[in-house]
Amino acid sequence: MTHVFIVDTKTFKYHLEYMFAGTGASCDAPFLEDFNYQNPKKKKDGVPATSEKNIVAMIADISRVRPNDKIVFYLQGNNGKGKFYGVFKAAGTPFYDSNYNNYLSSEMGKDLNLRIRIEPDEVYANGVSEHKALDLLDGINHPSEMCWSLIYRKLKGNRGCTMITDYEADKLINKIRNENSNTVLDGTAFSYNTNQDKIITINESSQYEGDTNSVSIKDRLLVKCHRGNAFETHLQAYIVQNCLEQPLCDILLIEQEKATWIGNEVSCGVGMQRIDVVTVQEDNRSVRINIIELKDEEPYDSIITYQLPWYIDWVKNYWCPLYTGKEITIYPIVIAKKTNDRNRERFHNLSNTLVY
Numbered sequence: 344m345t346h347v348f349i350v351d352t353k354t355f356k357y358h359l360e361y362m363f364a365g366t367g368a369s370c371d372a373p374f375l376e377d378f379n380y381q382n383p384k385k386k387k388d389g390v391p392a393t394s395e396k397n398i399v400a401m402i403a404d405i406s407r408v409r410p411n412d413k414i415v416f417y418l419q420g421n422n423g424k425g426k427f428y429g430v431f432k433a434a435g436t437p438f439y440d441s442n443y444n445n446y447l448s449s450e451m452g453k454d455l456n457l458r459i460r461i462e463p464d465e466v467y468a469n470g471v472s473e474h475k476a477l478d479l480l481d482g483i484n485h486p487s488e489m490c491w492s493l494i495y496r497k498l499k500g501n502r503g504c505t506m507i508t509d510y511e512a513d514k515l516i517n518k519i520r521n522e523n524s525n526t527v528l529d530g531t532a533f534s535y536n537t538n539q540d541k542i543i544t545i546n547e548s549s550q551y552e553g554d555t556n557s558v559s560i561k562d563r564l565l566v567k568c569h570r571g572n573a574f575e576t577h578l579q580a581y582i583v584q585n586c587l588e589q590p591l592c593d594i595l596l597i598e599q600e601k602a603t604w605i606g607n608e609v610s611c612g613v614g615m616q617r618i619d620v621v622t623v624q625e626d627n628r629s630v631r632i633n634i635i636e637l638k639d640e641e642p643y644d645s646i647i648t649y650q651l652p653w654y655i656d657w658v659k660n661y662w663c664p665l666y667t668g669k670e671i672t673i674y675p676i677v678i679a680k681k682t683n684d685r686n687r688e689r690f691h692n693l694s695n696t697l698v699y
Contacts, residue, residue, distance in 0.1 A: 344604050345413040345512035347427070347493065347505045354451040355418055355428075356535040359542065361447065361551045362434070362462060364414055365455035366401055366503030370394040371442045372456065378562040396576045398456075400608070402558050403580035404504045405437040405457045407605045409587075413512060414461050415519075417493075418470060418535075426470030428542055429519055434462040438555040446553025457504075457558065460551065463531055467523040468541040476518055487664045490515065495610035506606045510665045560584060568639075575619075575639040578678070582620050582635065583607050595633060595676060601626055611657035618654050629670040632658055638679035641686065647693045651675045655697070 348364040358364060370390050374380040382392040390398075408414075415429035440446055442454040477490055492507040493515075507515065530544040560580040567574035585591045587599050604623035611618055620635040634654050636646055655673055663671050675697060682690070 344407075344409065344509065345415060345507050345516075346408050346433075347415045347417050347496075347507060349419060349503045349505075350416050351419045352535075352537055354453065354455075355416065356537075357447050357451050358416065358461075359533040359535055360545070360549045362431075362548050363458050363460050363551060364416070364431075364433075364504075365458035366405055367442075367454055367456035367458075368394070368398040368401055369442070369454065370398055372398050372402070372439060374563045375439055375556065375558065375560075378566050380563075392572070396573070399560065399576045399580050401457055401503070402437075402439075402560060403576065403583050403607050404502065405459060406558060406560075406580055406584045407506060407607060408433050408437055408459050408504070409605075410435060413464060413516070415512075415515065417473075425473045426540075427473070427476055427515060427519060428467070428470040430464045430466065430516055431461040432464040434460040437558050439558050440554045440556065446551075458553070463533070465520075466528045466533060466542060467519050467526070468528055468543065469519075469522050470541070471515075471518045471522040475522075476515055485664055487661045488514075491661060492610070495613070502608075506604075506609075508662070508665075509604060558584075573639055575637055578637050578639060579607055579619055582637065582678070586620070586622060595622065595635065596631075596674065597622055597633070598624055601631075611654055611661075616653060616657075621658075625666075625669075629672070630666045631672045631674065632662065633674045633676055634658065635676045635678065638677070640680050641682040642677055642679040642690045644690075644693060646677055646679075647690070647697060651677075651697060 350358055373390060374395060382395060383389040384391060410433055412433045414431040414433060415427055418426050418428060420426060437457060437459045440456050440458055442456050445454045445456060448454045477493055483489060490511045492505060492511055496502050496505045528544055532545045532548040533542050534545050536543045560577055564574055564577040564581050567577055583605060586595055586597060586605060587602055592599055601624040602622060603625045606621045609618040609621045618634055619637040622633040624631040636650060658673060
């Protein structure tokens with residue numbers, strides 16, 4: 344799986360020299376250590392519930408990064424002329440570094456309190472322009488072959504860590520290779536040269552010495568649920584963090600050895616439609632796509648009559664054509680608050696009307 348992290352000309356060199364990627368918010372996440380944290384109403388008094396929701400969404404984003412996943416950097420350029428650089432891979436699991444004494448924040452000019460260590464995979468000097476990567480239609484025979492994950496990210500913004508599909512990743516990385524005539528940089532230590540606008544090799548990497556605290560959301564999720572607070576975003580982060588572990592992998596019918604892709608807030612239209620969680624399991628003969636809808640309330644009819652049909656149609660039109668020759672199974676899954684037997688039976692019967 345491949346993830347794209349956003350950087351700028353000031354921060355990029357530090358990401359490379361200290362070998363980490365990151366995202367984050369201006370607010371901190373004290374609830375990761377103090378599970379019973381009480382949200383104040385005003386920001387001046389701490390982290391309000393709305394701010395907590397925003398940073399938990401970012402925790403969900405970075406939590407999908409697993410060891411050895413590929414990492415590509417998108418360097419924001421002047422006048423919107425950005426470039427994609429790579430390729431690196433995740434070395435370990437994500438961690439939290441509080442904005443209070445946030446490591447390298449003064450050098451970078453910004454706080455990144457959610458991070459992951461990286462190491463070289465196949466590193467190339469030159470980036471490929473956003474225009475070449477996303478706009479050119481050379482070799483595009485069907486809309487499904489366009490890089491929708493990054494196009495939607497560009498349209499909607501506000502996402503410092505974006506997952507892309509394996510098909511999109513293969514195309515993007517091949518374009519980076521072509522931009523560099525397949526010439527990989529030697530060495531294991533790198534920096535970014537602003538004047539040359541390229542990655543360069545250096546003698547050695549700098550030692551990373553920041554805090555590496557856990558981003559586990561489980562205990563905070565339980566507190567939010569028991570208090571009767573909104574917890575849907577926390578549930579999403581928990582699912583992303585634990586869907587390959589027991590008991591969740593059994594509940595979600597995920598075979599660990601076949602799981603190849605995990606996405607959250609998966610955009611599926613130029614509106615604001617997003618699928619909470621998608622998992623893909625693939626082998627040589629078949630593909631299984633789980634569409635997971637999360638609710639912190641009791642399930643209701645429009646999940647079946649509107650949301651899931653929209654998601655299923657989008658997956659069928661934009662993902663399924665890419666799995667030529669393989670048997671494809673789509674599984675819609677709803678995780679919602681407990682309801683009474685009568686409502687559960689009615690919802691179950693309604694779900695039988697889904698066509699996919």
